[in-house]
Amino acid sequence: MADLRATNRAMFWRIIRRLLGANRGRVLVILLALGAGAAITAALLNLQVDAKRRLTSEFLAFGSNVIVAPRNAPDRTAESTTLEETLLDQVPATNEGNEVVRTGFLYLVADVTAFSSNTNSDAAERETPVVVTGYTGGAQQQMLDSSPTAPAIQTDGLPYCNLGARAASQLHVKMHDKLVLRNGKTEETCSVWYVLPYGGQEDNQIFVNIRTAQHLAGLPGRLSLVQATVLGTPQSIERYVAGLQQRLPNVDVRPIRQFTEGEARIYNRISGLLTATVGIVLLLTGLCVMAAMTNVAMERKMDVGLMKAIGGSVRRVLRLFLVEAALLGIAGGLIGGAAGIFLSIGLGKAVFGVAARPRLIVYPISVGLTVFVAILSAFPLRRLASIRPASLFRGEA
Amino acid sequence: MFLRLVADSFGRRPRHKLLTGAALALGMAVVTAALSVSLDVGDRLAKEFRSLGANLVVTPQADSLPLEIGGVDYRPVNAGAYLPEADLGKLKTIFWHNNIVGFAPILEVPVRTAILPKTISSAFAPSLSTTLIGTWSQHSIWTPDLQTRFVTGIEKTNPWWSVEGRWFSEDAAECVIGVNFARKTGRHIGDAILVQDGDKGQILEVAGILSSGGPEDDAVVAPIAIAQKISDKPGEYRRLYVSALTKPEDAFAKRDPKTFAPAEYDRWFCTPYISSIAFQIQQELPGTDVRVIRRVAEGEGQILTRVRMLLWLVTGAALLAAALAVGASSAASVIERRTEIGLMKALGAGSGTVGFLLAAEQLLLAFVGGGIGYALGILLARLLGQRIFGVAPEPTLLVFLVVIGLAATVTLLGCAIPLRRASRYAPAPILRGE
Numbered sequence: 001m002a003d004l005r006a007t008n009r010a011m012f013w014r015i016i017r018r019l020l021g022a023n024r025g026r027v028l029v030i031l032l033a034l035g036a037g038a039a040i041t042a043a044l045l046n047l048q049v050d051a052k053r054r055l056t057s058e059f060l061a062f063g064s065n066v067i068v069a070p071r072n073a074p075d076r077t078a079e080s081t082t083l084e085e086t087l088l089d090q091v092p093a094t095n096e097g098n099e100v101v102r103t104g105f106l107y108l109v110a111d112v113t114a115f116s117s118n119t120n121s122d123a124a125e126r127e128t129p130v131v132v133t134g135y136t137g138g139a140q141q142q143m144l145d146s147s148p149t150a151p152a153i154q155t156d157g158l159p160y161c162n163l164g165a166r167a168a169s170q171l172h173v174k175m176h177d178k179l180v181l182r183n184g185k186t187e188e189t190c191s192v193w194y195v196l197p198y199g200g201q202e203d204n205q206i207f208v209n210i211r212t213a214q215h216l217a218g219l220p221g222r223l224s225l226v227q228a229t230v231l232g233t234p235q236s237i238e239r240y241v242a243g244l245q246q247r248l249p250n251v252d253v254r255p256i257r258q259f260t261e262g263e264a265r266i267y268n269r270i271s272g273l274l275t276a277t278v279g280i281v282l283l284l285t286g287l288c289v290m291a292a293m294t295n296v297a298m299e300r301k302m303d304v305g306l307m308k309a310i311g312g313s314v315r316r317v318l319r320l321f322l323v324e325a326a327l328l329g330i331a332g333g334l335i336g337g338a339a340g341i342f343l344s345i346g347l348g349k350a351v352f353g354v355a356a357r358p359r360l361i362v363y364p365i366s367v368g369l370t371v372f373v374a375i376l377s378a379f380p381l382r383r384l385a386s387i388r389p390a391s392l393f394r395g396e397a
Numbered sequence: 398m399f400l401r402l403v404a405d406s407f408g409r410r411p412r413h414k415l416l417t418g419a420a421l422a423l424g425m426a427v428v429t430a431a432l433s434v435s436l437d438v439g440d441r442l443a444k445e446f447r448s449l450g451a452n453l454v455v456t457p458q459a460d461s462l463p464l465e466i467g468g469v470d471y472r473p474v475n476a477g478a479y480l481p482e483a484d485l486g487k488l489k490t491i492f493w494h495n496n497i498v499g500f501a502p503i504l505e506v507p508v509r510t511a512i513l514p515k516t517i518s519s520a521f522a523p524s525l526s527t528t529l530i531g532t533w534s535q536h537s538i539w540t541p542d543l544q545t546r547f548v549t550g551i552e553k554t555n556p557w558w559s560v561e562g563r564w565f566s567e568d569a570a571e572c573v574i575g576v577n578f579a580r581k582t583g584r585h586i587g588d589a590i591l592v593q594d595g596d597k598g599q600i601l602e603v604a605g606i607l608s609s610g611g612p613e614d615d616a617v618v619a620p621i622a623i624a625q626k627i628s629d630k631p632g633e634y635r636r637l638y639v640s641a642l643t644k645p646e647d648a649f650a651k652r653d654p655k656t657f658a659p660a661e662y663d664r665w666f667c668t669p670y671i672s673s674i675a676f677q678i679q680q681e682l683p684g685t686d687v688r689v690i691r692r693v694a695e696g697e698g699q700i701l702t703r704v705r706m707l708l709w710l711v712t713g714a715a716l717l718a719a720a721l722a723v724g725a726s727s728a729a730s731v732i733e734r735r736t737e738i739g740l741m742k743a744l745g746a747g748s749g750t751v752g753f754l755l756a757a758e759q760l761l762l763a764f765v766g767g768g769i770g771y772a773l774g775i776l777l778a779r780l781l782g783q784r785i786f787g788v789a790p791e792p793t794l795l796v797f798l799v800v801i802g803l804a805a806t807v808t809l810l811g812c813a814i815p816l817r818r819a820s821r822y823a824p825a826p827i828l829r830g831e
Contacts, residue, residue: 029725036721040714051707058703061696062449107466131464166686170462199454199691204462224466257557257610262449269445270704272785273438277711283427284718287420351706 012320019303019324027328034332034370035339037285042340042366047347048274050356055270056098056231064103064227065259066241069252082106082222083251088136090248091228095240098231104136104223106213108183112206114171115178130167131205132181134213136223159212160193164203168195179206183216234264285369289329290377305392322375329374333367340366403758414762417727421766421808422773424719425800429774431715432799434781435708437790442704443642445786446697447498451554451638453675455480455685460635479633482621484682488639489540489547491677496642496669499553502634504531504624510617511591512582527578528616529592531624534564551618554638558613562586562605565620572601572619576608592617594627639678643671645698716803723804724811727759731815739827752816759808767804771797
């Protein structure tokens with residue numbers, strides 16, 4: 001009995017080998033179709049996985065979306081309307097793997113006098129009150145401007161300040177002009193490094209280093225507010241804000257709703273779109289593989305007839321074809337999947353400017369999918385079970 | 398005879414033709430859906446991005462520098478310039494007026510508010526200084542060019558402002574109070590507050606509670622007419638927010654318009670770049686500074702470009718995969734008919750005639766399959782559009798033509814290769830079954 005089974009098994013694999021080897025050209029065409037399907041699946045799936053992650057980092061362009069500000073206290077003293085600078089370090093620097101850009105700001109109104117560098121006369125214009133904004137760290141580039149011109153080190157030893165476009169035009173200053181900022185009896189001099197249109201209230205402000213602003217305001221170690229740029233899915237931003245509110249119970253932590261809500265809406269739409277594309281991709285893979293497998297089925301008519309004529313059971317014949325389909329699926333999936341992942345690296349570069357990171361999870365998924373669809377589309381072969389060998393050989397079917 | 402042969406081929410093996418046709422229809426359905434959604438997605442997403450609010454801000458050119466910190470302007474009330482509210486209808490006369498989704502003027506007045514007692518017997522609560530923001534809630538503007546009314550307001554330019562209760566109506570003495578203000582004063586919807594600046598005051602009924610997540614949470618928002626009356630600036634505003642649908646800026650749009658040649662200038666003017674819309678608004682509203690809110694505009698442009706590219710890529714892949722699948726199945730249908738081809742040739746048909754016959758069959762299949770596929774695809778696209786954006790994309794003739802053209806090309810290409818081989822067949826061995 002065991003002997004018979006062994007013989008059967010040997011015969012089974014022998015037939016499979018023959019089926020695959022008999023018409024090499026045919027097998028190649030099917031492998032190509034399966035491979036193409038797997039390649040497209042793998043490439044698009046990989047891009048899709050990457051795109052959702054990438055998308056949240058695109059929101060960086062919108063700038064900060066969380067504000068930490070002092071709670072409104074009834075007595076409006078300097079202590080109650082500003083924050084400790086050390087608070088900046090208590091804002092978590094990462095959110096689920098994404099870096100959080102944190103910047104502290106201190107605002108004050110100073111009387112500004114401009115000295116033009118090319119008149120050389122140092123003839124001062126009259127004093128104008130302007131909002132002076134001190135900021136911490138180099139991260140302000142991302143907070144304020146998405147296409148920065150990197151500031152270089154000044155040579156004349158003066159601290160540099162950056163101006164909003166409107167402030168600059170009102171003060172009639174250009175790059176390298178000197179500004180004197182005065183608040184009460186305190187004075188600071190700075191040289192204009194760059195002038196940028198921000199399109200917000202920043203256009204009316206002068207930006208200086210936080211130390212300069214703190215000195216001017218007479219508020220060492222204090223901040224008016226902290227802004228943070230938190231990246232991630234809408235839910236993860238919500239969690240971050242909630243966590244921060246718990247951690248800093250004495251201050252006001254709030255999301256900038258304009259951006260958090262807008263981002264959430266857009267994120268949901270685009271991720272819906274990406275999910276739909278995955279659906280389309282899966283459908284297409286099925287179609288590709290199905291087309292390839294139908295060809296196989298058509299060709300096998302004679303074989304089935306013969307097998308049935310010499311006593312093969314329907315189940316055994318069917319199993320034979322399913323194994324063939326699975327083998328083709330595995331081979332096509334392995335080749336196509338690998339090709340697809342490489343393809344997606346290039347595509348990622350084209351779309352997001354950064355090569356998509358290959359996700360290993362995509363590979364087994366696309367191979368598995370190809371095999372699954374190959375087996376599924378081999379099922380029309382079931383029709384072959386109803387073939388009557390005699391009429392087939394007479395040439396009637 | 399030719400037509401009879403074609404008809405016979407369909408009649409004799411209907412199931413087989415059905416299978417090929419189904420593959421074709423399915424492939425074309427996917428292509429149709431992908432194409433329709435891709436064509437539509439730019440506009441849809443551009444609309445979604447308007448949920449970020451205004452992307453242009455208009456201020457008086459002659460204005461002094463605002464001393465604004467945390468939403469409170471520290472300038473004296475009489476400093477600075479104002480703009481006439483009556484001019485705002487002109488915004489809907491610019492070349493790109495259809496792209497202007499909404500606009501709202503703002504006039505801010507620092508006021509003292511007193512909380513009116515609910516009953517005569519209870520005492521006046523202490524007064525509180527805050528900002529009165531005068532604006533439009535549902536303002537209807539007559540556009541002379543279009544002969545229609547256009548309704549706009551702060552809801553369009555600041556869509557993230559949410560109001561519990563309802564917005565004030567423009568011609569009533571009503572207001573919406575910020576959520577922090579409401580908490581501090583313990584006011585609810587239906588209560589009354591008194592706002593005053595100097596000797597001018599106004600009693601306003603609270604119609605709703607506003608939560609914006611910004612400095613407006615501490616303010617009182619009322620019809621602009623009331624703010625104008627209190628500040629003694631009739632018919633004037635200080636800042637205008639405009640929300641416009643734009644095309645993402647490319648390298649061309651980033652150039653300085655002054656350096657354009659006349660043809661380039663026309664192209665720039667007739668493209669809804671944010672800079673050209675800003676320029677046109679400035680022409681209509683003299684004495685203003687129109688500035689792009691870069692934070693909103695640039696982020697929007699970047700994301701739009703990327704998503705659109707991604708979708709075109711997917712559509713391209715869909716086209717390729719569908720072409721492969723359909724080509725393969727039509728190739729199979731030709732290979733199958735070797736005997737038939739042999740017989741026809743044995744009876745004296747030339748390779749050309751045989752090829753023509755098969756091509757005609759395939760084309761017929763392509764048109765039928767493509768047509769059904771298009772109909773299915775439109776349904777699929779509607780479903781997707783409805784689920785993702787809540788709006789189904791409009792079926793376009795372009796997609797139909799592309800789909801039918803593609804179906805024809807792909808089936809013809811698919812059967813061309815086996816046909817070429819078939820033309821080399823010698824009839825005798827085939828008929829002998831070799």
